[in-house]
Amino acid sequence: MFDYHVHTTQSADCSTPILASCAAAVERGLSEIAFTDHIEHEPADMSYGFFNYDTYMANLQHARSVFGDRLVILAGAEVDFNRRIASEVRDFVEAHEFDFVIGSVHYGEEGQIIFPEYFDTRDLEDVFVPYYEEIRAAVETGLFDTIGHIDLPKRYAPGAAGAYDPLRFEDELTSIFELMIRQEMSFEINTSGIRQAPRTSMPGPQIVSLYARLGGRLVTVGSDSHVPDTIGAGFPQTLRMLELCGIDSVSSFRRRQRSQVPVVSLL
Numbered sequence: 001m002f003d004y005h006v007h008t009t010q011s012a013d014c015s016t017p018i019l020a021s022c023a024a025a026v027e028r029g030l031s032e033i034a035f036t037d038h039i040e041h042e043p044a045d046m047s048y049g050f051f052n053y054d055t056y057m058a059n060l061q062h063a064r065s066v067f068g069d070r071l072v073i074l075a076g077a078e079v080d081f082n083r084r085i086a087s088e089v090r091d092f093v094e095a096h097e098f099d100f101v102i103g104s105v106h107y108g109e110e111g112q113i114i115f116p117e118y119f120d121t122r123d124l125e126d127v128f129v130p131y132y133e134e135i136r137a138a139v140e141t142g143l144f145d146t147i148g149h150i151d152l153p154k155r156y157a158p159g160a161a162g163a164y165d166p167l168r169f170e171d172e173l174t175s176i177f178e179l180m181i182r183q184e185m186s187f188e189i190n191t192s193g194i195r196q197a198p199r200t201s202m203p204g205p206q207i208v209s210l211y212a213r214l215g216g217r218l219v220t221v222g223s224d225s226h227v228p229d230t231i232g233a234g235f236p237q238t239l240r241m242l243e244l245c246g247i248d249s250v251s252s253f254r255r256r257q258r259s260q261v262p263v264v265s266l267l
């Protein structure tokens with residue numbers, strides 16, 4: 001199994017040393033792990049200016065020297081994206097070498113983070129429609145290998161916002177997926193949703209099925225772990241879900257080059 005979304009001490013919201021996560025990955029039988037710290041260009045965010053590439057790479061090299069014979073350790077990044085910070089994001093991604101880069105949208109209008117308070121003055125439509133515009137813009141940049149947690153707002157939507165129907169935004173998702181398929185860009189099945197409020201991966205099976213019906217086949221799988229206990233969490237059921245939805249392989253990356261690994265060999 002591969003876990004392609006794990007944070008380290010180079011993320012402001014994570015205090016887990018890289019070696020502890022590598023040990024947990026080996027113990028759980030994972031063969032590959034991508035460390036994807038927050039790269040933040042939104043000035044208000046706690047992670048703004050926190051990441052240090054040289055420290056991160058030194059930590060990664062040390063982890064490879066300890067665990068490299070048992071675990072493939074990839075240099076990854078979770079780069080926050082929205083159109084306000086697009087040029088800074090481009091400059092960063094083009095100037096730094098990684099194996100694998102996730103593009104994630106965490107901010108909505110006027111630089112407000114999409115947390116529960118964001119829904120105080122907005123209904124689901126007001127949140128998801130502009131959110132998907134930013135996701136689409138992220139795909140258009142061509143800067144990323146995969147798009148992170150593409151229905152993230154469901155994680156923070158309060159019950160009062162009403163029932164979340166994943167296919168209510170089918171038109172927006174269809175246009176995003178058609179573009180992703182043309183650009184051969186993956187998106188991520190983020191399993192943190194299974195252990196958090198939505199109790200389903202981000203995205204879940206309805207959206208994955210829509211993508212498969214449109215002819216898409218490229219997905220990555222990540223736990224979004226900030227602690228060692230959750231590395232690889234929810235993977236067996238997620239791989240089974242992918243199979244049921246008609247996705248028979250998972251994407252793997254080395255130096256930004258993709259290859260496909262059959263789901264059956266990971267199960």
Ligand SMILES: [Zn+2]
Binds near residue numbers: 104148
């Ligand atoms: Zn994220």
Ligand SMILES: [Zn+2]
Binds near residue numbers: 005007078224
């Ligand atoms: Zn993350």
